[in-house]
Amino acid sequence: MLSVLCLSTCLLGPVYLEGEVVTLLVDAILRPHSRCSTVQLADIARAIGLVASGAKVVRRKLVSMLEDYKSGCASVQLLDVNVCVVVNNVEGLTRGGLLSVGFAHGVTLQGNRDSMRDTLISHLSSGECALHACKNLPACASIMQTFVVGHVSPDRFVLRMCMLDAMCSGRIKSLPLKRLLRVLKVPFESDMTLPQLRKTLGRYVQRLRTEQEHRITEVAHSDWPVLLSDQQKTDVVKRFREATSSEALKIASCGY
Incomplete structure (x- = not known):
């Protein structure tokens, strides 16, 4: 073996x-x-x-x-599909436990335990499980299965939104929730209560969703690709012929 x-x-x-x-x-x-x-x-x-x-x-x-x-x-349940439970448990894991979870998710963990926890939370909150699920990583695949709708697996963005929504409405404790906000670079006050922290995360998730909707709308209403007029096509062909003509491609002998 x-x-x-x-x-x-x-x-x-x-x-x-x-x-x-x-x-x-x-x-x-x-x-x-x-x-x-x-x-x-x-x-x-x-x-x-x-x-x-x-x-x-x-x-x-x-x-x-x-x-x-x-x-x-x-000491750790690697295939827990409840993302809130996983996020809460990350805070109490030993170094060995963190390495085990990282291995099950295909994430390399380095540095001290605090850095390792940040890396795991970043992986869970970014939707990377959608990318790792097809790589024989059962921890990611198990989480993915909880968000499959009609045999259609979510892409990375959809999975990220689903997991962040679950974190907003779930029972994440104050300490891991603050770590999540720090990893996401969401400003918050250190003395915020748990409900305030959840609202802060909720506003961030809503902003992400709104920004994504705006991007989709812009693409749907964009004028690209633009069809060229007959005159523009003629001009393009003419310039190409001029640039590739025998006269333009003459080779001059160097006199030096």
Whole structure:
């Protein structure tokens, strides 16, 4: 299993395996009698989306990362389809738990836990699950399925609107809601109550929807493409013939 996963990593980059399979695989690798080399540990870490920082990747750092990831897999529900629950839970996850969720969504997480939480919230609030759902990423696919209408899957913008609407009307707590607003770059006061924060998010969502409607209207009423008149067509052909005539394309000898 290890050799197959490492080969897939070399050819295709990070690959997705079911969380339980990854947990069992990591558990086998970390057993005292395991004979995995440091290079193999680095390959398996890279395959599940873990990034080791520093110029020299030492064995103990890799083992620590994998142990952290293993503990996180056991403490988080990766396929929860309730986006409000996912957003709320992000705040309390350990580093390993954050890495597990990021891996299930196809998102590489780096930096401290605060930065990792911001990256996950950005992924969820931007509709990127619509792009990742077709890449064998069940966490994104599970969320997508909750917004399918008549066997038609939403595109990225529609999914984003649906998820933000759910966040407005759902039971997101104050701390994750403030993080969401910061990620979206929506101004708010630090002493705002939860209802005020929800209204702030609601106004932002409505503005996005209005802007999208205006763009659609502009395209629908635009004059492009413009049909050329017969005279304009004649002028274009004439200029082309003049520019490509034998006289215009003469080759002059250099006298120097």
